[in-house]
Amino acid sequence: MNLSARLIYRRTSAVVSSTTMSRLVTFDATNTLIRLRYSPGDYYAAVAGRHGLVVSAPEADRSFRHHFRTLLAEEPNFGRGLAGGWRRWWTTLVGRVLTDASATPPSSETAGAVADRLLADYAGVECWRTAEGAVPLLERLAARDIRLGVVSNFDPRLHRLLERFELSQYFDFVIASYEYPFCKPDQRIFELARRSAGADRCTHVGDSVRLDYEAARAAGWEAVLVGSVPPEAGVDPAHLCPRLADLEDYLN
Structure with missing residues (x-):
């Protein structure tokens, strides 16, 4: 086709x-x-907080902008054609942001749970207008x-x-x-x-x-x-x- x-x-x-x-x-x-209804940093920090993480929203914003550009250069088009595709691409981005902006580095399980929530929320009206x-x-x-x-x-x-x-x-x-x-x-x-x-x-x-x-x-x-x-x-x-x-x- x-x-x-x-x-x-x-x-x-x-x-x-x-x-x-x-x-x-x-x-x-x-x-x-x-x-977007909220800046990525504000929303990432709010969701991370529900999972017990203390995240700086301004630092999360700075980290998001940096890693978004970097990851797109490393894996263009949201990781199309690579194992895990766009879900893994965004999960990687979330993990990098949390590592940069959290008072204490999150466990892989916690980072994964935050990423899953963010992936779902950014597919709906919660995050967009x-x-x-x-x-x-x-x-x-x-x-x-x-x-x-x-x-x-x-x-x-x-x-x-x-x-x-x-x-x-x-x-x-x-x-x-x-x-x-x-x-x-x-x-x-x-x-x-x-x-x-x-x-x-x-x-x-x-x-x-x-x-x-x-x-x-x-x-x-x-x-x-x-x-x-x-x-x-x-x-x-x-x-x-x-x-x-x-x-x-x-x-x-």
């Missing part, structure tokens, strides 16, 4: 006429469609017959998250990078989305200069960056949307 065939279409307009110009807009997930303006925006875009998708560096929990927030109904497809042999900024993930939608004009919306804006443009797409970046980031101001709710103004 080819990669395109593995995508699940969610709207009835899945077949696009080859004679009609079609528009596709895809979204990153984290910090674009959904946002929808970005402000996301639902009204998606409703308006869907009403315009713009095809919508998600292209995100994420593990398989993304599907469950979008369903729990009732966002799945708006998307023709959802590409969680872990389910494929490439992730952003690889141009193949954007080509997969384009071919899957059969679209002529494609725009990607995200919050990362490198993974979303630059990667999409390198793939021949239009791109819009949500949020703010320093001038030296090299983002065209015309492609910088301060609020997701205002995105339509940047899609014309």
Whole structure:
């Protein structure tokens, strides 16, 4: 089965006429469609506390940022293709954070129990919220017959998250990078989305200069960056949307 065939279409307009110009807009997930309710350090410290650990939330935040970047470099795409996959990847990250931020290093059993709880909680509404303006925006875009998708560096929990927030109904497809042999900024993930939608004009919306804006443009797409970046980031101001709710103004 080819990669395109593995995508699940969610709207009835899945077949696009080859004679009609079609528009596709895809979204990153984290910090674009959904946002964390708490900083990782705060939540890790709270869960660890229930297991008898004393964890510094600020230190856990610093450790999380450091080890997240380091582990992604060591094992890209959340450990895809390696023994244990994404679950082991996140368990390793949790263990490193607890070791750095705990007053007393945890036992392997305690660290494993904390990791199991965190893996479950980060699959649901306990840790996430929808970005402000996301639902009204998606409703308006869907009403315009713009095809919508998600292209995100994420593990398989993304599907469950979008369903729990009732966002799945708006998307023709959802590409969680872990389910494929490439992730952003690889141009193949954007080509997969384009071919899957059969679209002529494609725009990607995200919050990362490198993974979303630059990667999409390198793939021949239009791109819009949500949020703010320093001038030296090299983002065209015309492609910088301060609020997701205002995105339509940047899609014309």
